[in-house]
Amino acid sequence: MADAKAGAGNAIVGMGRGSYAMLLVFFLGPAVVIYTVFSIYPLLATIFNSLYLRQPDGAYIFNGLGNFQTLLTDTTWSAPFWNAFRNNCYFFLIHMLVQNPIGLALAAMLSLPRLRFRATYRTLIFMPTMLSVVIIGFTWQLILSPLWGISKMFLNAFGLGFLFAPWLGQESTALITVSLISVWQFVGIPMILIYTALLAIPEELIDAATVDGLNQFQAFIWVKLPLIFPTIGLVSVLTFVNNFNAFDLIYAMKGALAGPNFSADIMGTLFYRTFFGNQLQLGDLSMGSTIATMMFLIILIGIMCYLFLIQRRMQRYSF
Amino acid sequence: MLKTGLKTMLLTAVAMTAFAGAASAGKLTIESWRNDDATIWKEKIIPAFQAKHPDITVEFTPTAPKEYNAALNARLEGGTAGDIITCRPFDASLELFNKGHLAGLNDLPSMAGFSDVAKSAWTTDDGKTTFCVPMASVIHGFIYNKDIFAELKLAEPKTEEEFLAVLEAIKKDGKYVPLVLGTNDQWEAATMGFQNIGPNYWKGEKGRKKLIDGTGKLTDPEYVNTFAALAKWAPYMGDGYKAQTYPDSQNLFGLGKGAIYAAGSWDISTFRGQDVPMGAFKAPPPAGSADCYISDHTDIGIGMNAKSANAADAKVFLDWIGSDEFANILGNALPGFFPLSNAKVTLTDDVAQTFVSWRGECKSTIRDSYQILSRGTPNLENEMWNVSAQVLNGTMTPEAAGAQLEDGLKKWYAPHQK
Structure with missing residues (x-):
């Protein structure tokens, strides 16, 4: 060798x-x-x-940073833009608070030494990630449908029918519902990444901890968790990038207008509507590109913050 | 020697190509997005035309609906587009005409057989030039389940008051969803709701033209009242209508679980496939209305490639599209798409016949957001989807809905800025 x-x-x-x-x-x-x-x-x-402006006759003229000024200051554009940005932050927050902790917990459980059917669980939990969003959107729409959905019957069976609401159609619940469906779909990714990181931790460390008197749970918190922080950081960055680029699930379930009243509108759907148009709205190449550039900048800033503020201070261990 | 031989061969080839070109002078190619209708064109429409004009051959070459606009544009720019162009309504086709791709058709004899409303979708803003022959429209109204009406001993409502009474009666009975309409997809609320009943409030074309010239505002009582009428539907819509999609609505009515369906005429063929015993009634006018108005929305037109090598034959064909014969073939082959000419059309589908009979009783108009008013940002059509769904969901008052539409229009449309 x-x-x-x-x-x-x-x-x-x-x-x-x-x-x-x-x-x-x-x-x-x-x-x-x-x-x-x-x-x-x-x-x-x-x-x-994004530096050009569409004229009413369809021609494009150079406009410098004018489109960005319009997007950020003219309420016709800025109101939908900030609404989409806010919704997108919320979408990201739900993933960080729900998807990643669940992914971590699942990975921890999968790495328990005496677990049976390990491969089966792993495959089943990872499965939705590999399905097409169109299938996922359609299936969940059916599950949650107030007309034929099983969620209503399920709640009724436990006498909890009063809890049911048309979650996908209400302004207050549409975004969180779609976010949770996305969490369900993608929870396999943090699980697998963290699981592989956990497998890489040498047995000796855990053995030493056990000899020192730590139980399984304590060993996880005080020994394994600090060792997988770099992976959790990576998972967070991946979540951030994917969430701010998200589009397909919301488009599949709520259409390009992401209603009601744009309550589920995120940057991806706003971009799509602007760039490709919708029904009578003609596509606007330059404003669409401006929104896309803003998405790029937001993601860039987010990643820079991570790289300079967090990653550099992180301690790595090699075994 | 060899050189001469080659030359002769080339010359012969050129001559043959030229001859072939001359031989195909009577050949027309049709560009269209209606690939669903390809069989009807090939088996019914084209043979009927050729029976009259055996010297002209016609070929129907459709593109998938989603790709049509882009593909057609590319072919027109590249000079490879067909002779006959199927026209989308309003701005998409107007842009083609302004770029010189579509020919003006004012001199076509059969143009006289179309009303101004029918032509509005393919006429320049100044009303001077029409560039496509109006081919088909879709009409809004309500389709109801005849069995349910018979079971509950209900009659077709003639006024808005009766309409609400019928809904109340179905709700009391409790077995069926009174009004099938969902707000999840938003366009249903605007198209099947607002644009369906609205023309009775804003007096059809009169109100629509007032919006365009700026003398009418979307905050006027006729629009606010339309929204107020919509808001009254909420208690009669299906359980959880806020998450009900358009396919959900179609299934609900198609399976016989709903009594009244807020419809577009294109739904007729869907429900025919499910054997629903159907009847139809037009949007019931509010109390005190003298006239009635229906949304008879122009959807498909057909025009001529300005650079067609075969313009004379193309005009013969387009003139025939405007004839009574074509109107009868189209109306019967595609129930729910109605020919736009003034010709007397007899339809064999009784529900389609009911829809088209309203043209004789009421005045026709088109959806008011389609001409000119949806060119700016925010887009009026999108705004209408949004506020109509919100009014039906009960999260917005009729006044606020009108105000939001007017504010949006005022941002970019000069006649409303006065």
């Missing part, structure tokens, strides 16, 4: 400049091309588009 490594190193050292460049192109080229075409170019094009 060590010989092979040294051999490869010697081969590179002994290489001519030209062949070394060739090697770089060979290994980095595909990634550079794919990222440029599918990620960097669309991103730059979107930012570029």
Whole structure:
């Protein structure tokens, strides 16, 4: 093994400049091309588009940062924008408070030493993540339907029928309902990530803790949890990025207007409506791009905060 | 020697292509998004046309509805679009005309057989040029389950008062959902609710034109009263109507669990498939109305590619689209889509016939948000979906609904800023 490594190193050292460049192109080229075409170019094009303004006759003229000013100060645009932003924060908060703790708890339970049917649980809990949102949206709409849904009958069976409400159709409950459905769908991801991190913790540490007199629960809190903080940080960042890019589930269940009264409207649906249009509303390339650029900036700021304020202070352990 | 041979071959090829082009001079291609209707075009409409004009061959080449606008635009820009273009109503087609893709059709003889309302969807803002032949409309009203009405001994309501009395009677009986309409998808509330009963309040075209020229406001009593009438429906809608989707509504009525369905005529064929014993009545006018008005909304038109190599034949075809013969074929082949010409049409589907008979009793109008008024931000049509659903949900007063619509329109539409 060590010989092979040294051999490869010697081969590179002994290489001519030209062949070394060739090697770089060979290994980095595909990634550079794919990222440029599918990620960097669309991103730059979107930012570029956001600097132009659509005229009533359909032509586009250069407008500098004017679109951003309109989006943030003109109430026609700023009211829906801040509403979507607020809803999006709420959507993220629910994921952080519900999805990730449940994911953590599930991972902790899965890593219990004497658990039976471990693989079955793991697969079942992970399953919804792999289903299409359209299927999930449709299924939950049926489950929660006041007309044919089983949730109503289920509550009735326990004499709790008075608790039932058309949750998806009320301004006060639509967003939280959709958020919880999304939590149900994606809870498998934090579970799997945290579960693998827990598996990587050496047995000796737990054994030592047990010898020191800690029970299972205490060992989890005081030994395992600090060791998986980096993974929890990663899960939080993934949740943040996915939530601020979310669109499909809300679109599938509530349509592009994400009602009632835009109570379930998030940045993704606002962007979609603006960019592609809706019924009689014609698509507006430049304002749509402006919203997309704002989404990019919000996500960028969020990730920077994480990288500079949290990740740097985090202690890592290697075993 | 070889060179000459090649030259001859090329020349022959060119000549043959030219000849082939000349031979296909009588060939027309139709662009359309109605791929559902492809069989009807191929088996009924085109053969009927060719029986009269055997020298012109017609081919129907539809695109999927969602891709139609984009694909058509690309083909028109690239010069590969067909000769005949099926027209979406209002701004989408107006843009094509302004870009010079659609030809003006004022000189078409059969244009005289269409009313101004029918033509409004494909006429320039100044009313001077019409660029598509109006083909089909959809009419709003209410479809009811005849068996339930017979069981509860109810009669078709003629006025708004009677309508509410009928709803109350069905509610008292308790076996059926009185009014099938959901607010989850929002457009149902606006289209099947607000635009369905509204024309009786704002006097159809008169009110619609007043909104466009700015003399009428959405805060006027006719609009607030429409919302107030909508608000009265809430107690009679299905349990949990706030989360009821459009397919839910269709199923509820289709399965015979609902008595009255706030309808668009296109639903007729859906319910025919489920064997519902149907009848229909028009939007019941409020007390003291002298006339009645119906929403007879222009939906499909058909025009000519301005760059068609075959303009003369295309005009012959479009003129035939405006004929009584076409009107009768279309109306019977697609129950629920009604021909827009003034021709006397006899429909074999009795419910479709009931819908179309209202044209003789009442004045027709189109949805008031469609022409001109939905061009700005905020979009009036979207706003109407939102506030109509809220009024039905009981989370917004009729006055507030009118005020929100007017405020939105005032932000960008000059005639309302005075």
